Amino acid sequence: MAQFIPSIEKIQQLRVQPTEGEWYLLRFLEKTLDDSFEVYFTPFLNGDRPDVIIMRKGGGVMIVEVKDWDLDLYEVDEKRHWYLKHPKNEGEAHARLSSPVQQAYKYKENLFDFHIHGLLELKIKDIRRFNFVTCAVYFHNANEEEVKSKLVNPFEKDYKYQNFLKYNIDLLGRDSLNEQRFKKILYSRYFMSSRPSQIFTDDIYQSFKHHLTPTRHLMSEGEAIQYSEDQRDLIYDDKSRSWRVKGVVGSGKTTVLAAKAVESCKRVLAEGRTPRILILTYNITLKNFIRDKLSRVRADFEWSYFTILNYNKFIGTMMNELGIPFEMPQQGPEETHKQYMRRVSSYLNDRYYNNRNLFKGYEESIKNRNGSFFKLTKTEYEVLLDLIRQENPEPESNPIQNAVDLDKYTKTDFLYEVFMTSEAFDELTALLKLKQNVILQGAPGVGKTFSAKRIAYAMMGEKDSSRIEMVQFHQNYSYEDFIMSYKPLENGGFELKSGVFYNFCKRAEANKGKPYFFIIDEINRGNLSKIFGELLMLIEKDYRGTEIKLAYRNELFTVPENLYIIGMMNTADRSLAMIDYALRRRFSFYSMKPGLDTDGFKKEMARHSDERIQKVVYAVKVLNDKISKDDSLGEGFCIGHSYFCGKKADESWIESVVKYDLCPMLDEYWFDSKETCKSEKDKLLDIIK
Incomplete structure (x- = not known):
């Protein structure tokens, strides 16, 4: 029989059962498996479970994600x-759920990128080494054919996905x-x-074994550290709900943090509970430094009691655990x-x-799931939320932006x-x-989108x-995309999620001393009354702050006075309807004209x-x-x-612009006057010959 960690008996005693x-x-x-196999149930991997x-x-290693889903209740689009x-409403219809395939694969990536020392280097040197860790997703309420018909057969021509x-x-x-079937899979994966x-x-x-079964830290491995009176007050304070410590480099802040974490661990053990101590750092380089400080504390403790994570990695880990999709904007x-x-x-x-x-x-x-590294009281959970809600310190929260000071404009x-x-x-x-x-x-090509961002900068x-x-x-x-709506949860039920305009208004409201700009491309392509809803009144300048x-939601909401809205509208598209008159009254319209004489x-x-360019x-x-x-x-x-x-020095681009941009546009403009169209096209084509 395979070795189970924890044992089947201990799994049966878990507060939240499998x-x-x-x-x-x-x-x-x-x-099925003999004793050469080790089976880890919700193993602790410094955050991932x-x-x-x-x-x-x-x-090798196989990561198995288990889903008790009824596949008939879900659909997978062409992008998987x-x-x-x-769906019961439009909000549900647009609610994207986390893919269990990507969830399992993310665990694999994290093993190489974060958890097991040296694996990332091996992966970079030889990608084949990435394959000794494999993944599986087990759908308990479906047979193999049903799973293939949902996740494999519709994408049989997508060779990249099939190789994946x-x-x-x-x-x-x-x-x-x-x-027989399962051992065939193990043989194919070289197990x-x-x-x-x-x-x-x-x-x-x-x-791997060391990380999947964390060792115990012994008191004898620690050091005799002499704490100052102020440090001792902080370390042994068991009444304060939270506190902040400031000090110059080398003043002992991390030393206090490590000692406080160990004391918290002792307190939780004394209460008869299993400690789960979460240490978050905004500085990604401090993770090993904090672990080193913990190892110097003179105390007995299990390393599995502690999770040390970079703040952003913690958010990503929690999202993967809870099945919250992670999306990136396109360039x-x-x-x-x-x-x-x-x-x-x-x-x-x-x-x-x-x-x-x-x-x-x-x-x-978060509080009850076995797969989570939290089992919190209400008070502890509120403290965690307080930490999340605090804005990240500027150097770490926006490292890309702070690496280069904001350019004046x-x-x-x-x-x-x-x-x-x-x-x-x-x-x-x-x-x-x-x-x-x-x-x-204005018509296409007058620079509406390009100008909108730069007028905001100016x-x-x-x-x-x-x-x-x-x-x-x-x-x-x-409205559900723009303001808010109920979205389905992966584990059942719904939650109220705010939309992009709601969130942006809140950001502007929190920073009233500076202007914020909300830019809407193709504003006349949407059903504007449907999108703005009751906010149609609030965007009017005279009602800002109302x-x-x-x-x-039973919530009073306002559009802040420091928020500006810039829309873009294509006047050359005959297929678009005229803009809503109620909204027209709330906007001024500025016609962008070609800047050929500027x-x-x-x-x-x-x-x-x-010279052909000047002539064109x-x-x-x-x-x-x-x-x-x-x-x-x-x-x-x-x-x-x-x-x-924005063209390159190579002058051949002018031919492409005339043939494939301007001439087709003239075909559209004078579709009902062939002679005029041909005459004007010939004038342009004669220039580039």
Whole structure:
């Protein structure tokens, strides 16, 4: 029989018992595997708690995630995102659930990247070494064929995904748990090879065993540390709910922290409970330093009592444990890598690391679940939330942004980047300050999106992306995405989740001394009354600061006075409906025109030596004059300057712009006048010959 850690008898005594699926798997492994196998149930890996780990010396490691799900209640889209199959409302329909496949794979990645010393280096040197750890997801309420029809067959042409499964994941149904089938899987993963693995060496095996079964620290291993009177007061204080310690480098703050952690461990043991001491650090480099300080304390304790994590890693671990999806924003087409990384840093802090409501609705799961490294009293849980709610210290909370000081951004910078006259800039900024809600309208290529962020920078006086939020409206965008709605939980039930505009308003409200900018691309593509709901009134400048009760929550909400809204609207798209009149009254409309005659654009064009470029630009100016006078078109259809900007020194790009950008646009403009269309296209094509 396999060796179980903890033993089956101890598992039966756990306060929170294994699920039906977990018990079924454990009993199967008990009767199927011999004593060369070790089976770890919810092993402790400094924060991660996978359901089951199977290990065999000379063979390998398998991480098994167990799901007691009814697969008929879920659907998986083409991107392999999980959703409820029968949502009760639009909010549920858009609620994405955590993929159990990715959850299991994340445990594997963390083993290499964080938990087992030296594995990351081995993985980098030879990716094959990544394969001695494999994963499996066991769906207790489905057979193997049902699992394949849901997660394998629909993606049979996705060779990258099929290879990912081949080398990393076995998908199991209940009928997979028969001795012949399961041992075939183990053989395919080289667990039961006749010769010991040359990759999963004895040293690596011992390292895994050490981490899966933490050792005991003995008093004799510690040191006789002389604490000052102030340090002793803090270490032995058992009345204060929380405290903060400040001091210069070398003043003994971490020494006090380590001693306090050990004393807390002793107190919990004296109360007859199993200690779970969580130590969070914002500085990722302090993890080993804190462990070293703990090892110097003269006391007996189990290392498994302590979890030492970087704060951001802790949030990620908890999200994976609780099945909360982790999403990253996509890089915008006009963003530099530096700009994108700044926005990512701000996005992660706002959405996850500094989000007060991130774990709302998961309280019981955190306090009671075996797989969690917390078993907290209500008071302890509240203390933990207080820690999470505190903003991260600036150097650690936004390391990317703080690595480079925020660049100043002035009117001069704006006019250098955006091809707009000085008078137009003054007019636009004055309008935005007056109305606070402005829609930039114009044809494609006039720089609406590019200008929106830079007008925000100019009004801030610095390039602070953390005070800018950008969304794009579409036909399916709703109040539930924008303000709030109920979202389903993986373990049943629902929780109220706030939307992007609600969260941004709260951020602006907490920092009233600085302006915040909410940018909406394609604002006229959405059903605006449906999206804004009762906030349609609050965005009006005269009602800023006025409170109104939200539809989903008995909460008075306001749009802060330091929040500006900039929308973008394409005037050349005939398929779009006119903007809602109620919303039109609350916005001013600023027409963006081609900047072909601005000084900035002329300087940009001066970089190019190909005379064809200058001729095409002149032809476009003439063409715009004709378009603006056409009764069926007008100024809103003029061709913008963006088609000629940001190009490389290679001059062949002008041919591509004319053939594949401008000519197709003219086909659309004069679809009902073939002669006019052909005449204007020929003028452009003749230039580039």
